[in-house]
Amino acid sequence: MAEKEATVYIVDMGRSMGEHHHGRPMTDLEWAMQYVWDRITATVATGRKTATVGVVGLRTDVLMPDIRRLRETIKPSNTNRGDAISSIVIAVQMIIEYTKKNKYKRKIVLVTNGTGAMSDDNIEGIIEKIKEIDIELVVMYVSCRRDSTFMLILCSGADFDDAEYGVKEEDKDSRKAENETLLRTLTEDCEGVYGTLEQAVSELDIPRIKVTRSMPSFKGNLTLGNPEEYDTAITIPVERYFRTYVAKPISASSFVPRSGTEPGSQAPVKGNVEGDALTSVRTSRTYQVTDESAPGGKIDVEREDLAKGYEYGRTAVPIEQTDENIANLQTFAGMGLIGFVQKDQYDRYMHMSNTNIIIPQRANDNASLALSSLIHALYELESYAVARLVTKESKPPMLVLLAPSVEADYECLLEVQLPFAEDVRSYRFPPLDRIVTVSGKVVTEHRNLPSADLKDAMSNYVDSMEFITTNDEGERTDDLPIDESFSPLLHRIESAVRYRAVHPHDPVLDPSERLTQFAHPSEDMVKNSKSRLGKLISTADVKKGNPFPNYIQKKFLLTNAFRFIVPPKTKGRKRQRETEKPLSGLDVDALLSLEPKRTKISTENAIPEFKQTLARAENIDAIHDAVQQMAKIIETQITHSLGHSNYDRVIEGLGTMREELVDYEEPALYNDFVRQLKGKMLREELGGDRRELWWFVRKGKLGLIGKSEVDSSAVEEEEAQEFLAAN
Structure with a gap:
């Protein structure tokens, strides 16, 4: 169970906190609240009911509202009156009333600039009370002046100057110096923490690593042999814990606006926050089976009436509960050793799970001694053990x-899951270092095999990109330290959610540099590998490709006396495809051109001939002609269809036409035709009422080609969706 926490933040909201210092565009209060909001949102993000937060306003003329409406209230006040020591007393009283004598992790965080009057009356009693109930006191000081060139602490230890971050106040007010001395003494006597906000704010972009308390996933006996049959069998009580586990980002939840008319719900009360106007989405599932005698061809069934099934390839194999109970293997919890394997005979790619650790049962000296003997035996023999775990x-x-x-x-045992024989799939691939001919001859030098020089060049290039290098002094350095690399997905989502919780109407900030610092190679690595890359390119004889191959016809657009070359990617994908040249060197295109070109598409074999005509089209006019012929064939099939006898052929023809024109990036031809076709069907100009056919068109999503499919389309997504709407 997670530890209970009670934290109170004391925020100095005096008039002096509304000033600007160090050239910052924000006030001292806004700057300090970055730290406070980061801590509060981090606590809220855990979702733990045992982690509670409170806020006390210092030198303010307003009352602190509910924490969800706190952001609108945290503003500099019109007064500088207020005692920081008294605010600590109030925070102590709040914690005592809330936690009582229960076990809690208690903490008070004071954020102040140290101005204003402070009284040290009964300071000894306050210190004694804080230590009695075990409260951690943290004082964060907001500096009002900064000397960026000051790097040594030259003043007395009774202030909050920070030399490391260039914080040093010259000509400090006498009252402020006394307040700093008082706060430092109070913090030291309470064995607390004090410091400046310079360091705290500068470390806000460091992703926070969540430390979790691991729970045992298995408690039982590690056995060697059957202890029920043999006296010589070994039994060791052990426990199993996670060593590595995937940290997943927080998942989103679905909400809808609260209507207020929903049964059992209430309308949002005036003054509530935006989140109170939302309610979670409730889901329900229905199960249907095919029944031709029922309306619509399907009937609803209860979940209890369904049989459980398992996938076997693409087949669903149903199994009744009684049969499943018979087929299930009766097992009992335990871990039994079944064999051993040499370390060098095991391949690491056989891992199938996260890593776990096996340790002896806690407070069991005999188990610790026995497991230690097994661990050292495996270690000295350089062997691994294989076990069956339930x-x-x-x-x-x-x-x-x-x-x-x-x-x-x-010392412990590291445990990973191994595959069964059914989990392993073996695939045979040709070797990369040799070629075996049909006659069985082995060839090691071939134009399709890398040469020795190419292998050396590639090896040197890969070595030049090593993260672990040596510096000028010969010491090994790591350019990618594991403790400084973080998961961008995990921490980016968490930081975005926390920021949006405090600033619901502001755009989410860009990811911090600490998350993106390893997204690109370092400049030194690129510089070191540049020469190796050049050597690799020259050895491999890499040549820059022609952006306009000969088989692509260049198009030019003359506008305002300037000539622009249309990029190849704006042309149809199929028209960019180059015909593969056979090893014989024959000009296949020339041979095919000797055949008479088909100019008319027949009704009996419309789809294959339509594709062939498009493939042989040399200009856009030929494509237009093929589309017009196919359009007439489709309209003829609809007109002469007896009922829905030709509907399948019509849908197939429409689908083929749409697919081909998408590939050729000619959406206008298809869109013009399908608009006319829809109008004729709805006006009953194609042999009567064809609304059923239009339903099949909608079902097959054969509507307009939008911009999401072809960039050159003039149809927006909204128009494409409206076109398929029922009419």
């Missing part, structure tokens, strides 16, 4: 590998 009764068994881990002050 985490809970009636759970399917797993095959796991146990590897010894011996550290200076810690």
Whole structure:
């Protein structure tokens, strides 16, 4: 269970906190609230009911509202009256009343600029009370002046100057110096933490690593042999914990505006925050089976009436509950050793799960001694153990590998899941270093095989991009330290959610540099590998491709006496495709051109001939002619269709025409035709009422070609959706 926490933030909202310092565009209060909001939102994001937060306003003329409406109230006040020591007393009283004598992690955070009157009356009693109830006191000081060139603390230790961050106040007010001395003394006597906000704010972009308390996923016996049959069998009580686990980003929830008329719901009360006007989406599932005698061809069934099924390839294999109970393997929780394997005979790619650790049962000296003996035996023999693991009764068994881990002050077994024979798929690929001819001859030098020089050039290029290098002193340095690399997906989503919670109407900020610092190689790495890359390019004889191959006809657009070359990607994809040249060197295009070109598409074989005509089209006019012929054929099929006898052929023809014109990036031809076709069908000009056919067109999504499919289309997505609407 997570530890209970109670934290109170004391925010100095005096008039002096509304001033601007150090050239910052924001006030001292706004700047300090970055730290406070970061801590509050981090606590709220955990979703723990045992983590509570409170806020006390210092030197303010307003009352602190609910924390959800706190952002609108945190503003500099019109007064400088207020005692920071008294605010600490109030925070202590709040924590005492809330936590009582229960076990809590108590904390008070004071954010102030140290101005205003402070009284040290009964300071000893306050210190004694804070230490009695075990409250951690943190004082964050907002500096009003800054000397960026000051790098040493030259003043007495009784202030909050920070040399590392260039914080040093000259000509400090005597009252402020006394206040700093008082706060520092109070913090030190309470064994708390004090410092400037310079460091705290500068570290806000460092992703926060969540430390979780691992719970045992298995508690049982590690056995060697059957202890029920043999006295010589070994039984060691052990526990299993996660060593590595995937950290997943927070998931989104679905909400809808609260209507107020929904049964059992209430309309939002005036003054509530925006989140109170939302309600979670409730989902329901219905199950249907085919029944031709029922209206619509399907009937609803209850979940209890369904049989469980398993996928076997593409087939669903149903199995009744009684049959499944018979087929299930009766298992009991436990971990049994079934064999050993040499370390060099195991391939690491066999891992199938996260890594776990196996440790002896807590407070069991005999188990610790026995497991330690097994660990050291495996370590000295450079071997791994293979075990059968069942985490809970009636759970399917797993095959796991146990590897010894011996550290200076810690030892355990590392455990990963192994695949069964059914989990392994073997594939045969041709070798990369040789070619085997049909006659069985092995060829090691071939134009399709890399030469020795090319291998060396590639090896040198890869070595030049190593993250672990040596500096001028010969020491190894890591350009990608694991403790400074973070998951962009995880931390970016968390930071965006926390920021939007405080600033609901502002755009989300760009990701921090700490998340993107490893998104691109460092300048030194690029510089070091540039010469190796040039050597690799010359050795591999890499040539720059022609952006306008000969088989692509160049198009020019003359506008305002300037000539622009249309990029190749704006032309149809199929017209860019180059015909593969056979090894014989024959000019296939020339041979095919000797055949008479088809100019008319027949009704009996419309779709193949339509594709052939488009493939042989040399200009846009030929494509237009083929589309017009196909359009007439489709309209004829509709007109002469007896009922829906030709509807399948019509839908297939429309789909082929649409697909081909999308590939040729000629959406206007299809859109013009399908608009005319829809009008004729709805006006019953194609042999009567064809609204059923239009329903098939809508079902097959054969409407207009929008910009999302072809950039050159003039049809917006809204227009394409409206076109397929029922009429």
